[in-house]
Amino acid sequence: MARKPDVSQYKNFDQIADRLDEIVGQVRNKDTSLERSLDLFDEAIALGSKAVDMVDTTDFTPSELERLKDDTATDASKESN
Numbered sequence: 001m002a003r004k005p006d007v008s009q010y011k012n013f014d015q016i017a018d019r020l021d022e023i024v025g026q027v028r029n030k031d032t033s034l035e036r037s038l039d040l041f042d043e044a045i046a047l048g049s050k051a052v053d054m055v056d057t058t059d060f061t062p063s064e065l066e067r068l069k070d071d072t073a074t075d076a077s078k079e080s081n
Contacts, residue, residue: 005043
């Protein structure tokens with residue numbers, strides 16, 4: 001069984017998002033091997049899981065919750081257009 005990628009160095013959402021953007025760029029590169037792409041995919045899954053865990057354990061303030069609700073509504077209206 002493959003070893004789970006170490007994503008402990010990523011401490012916040014911005015770091016995770018930046019790394020995911022890097023992964024997307026690498027996977028889109030024609031010179032990236034299939035094996036490397038699969039390793040990057042595994043890392044992306046681990047990063048996503050870490051982000052979900054962070055959300056699940058974060059206590060948002062009422063103003064943060066309101067902002068998140070507003071951002072979600074804005075994103076939903078953009079997608080429907």
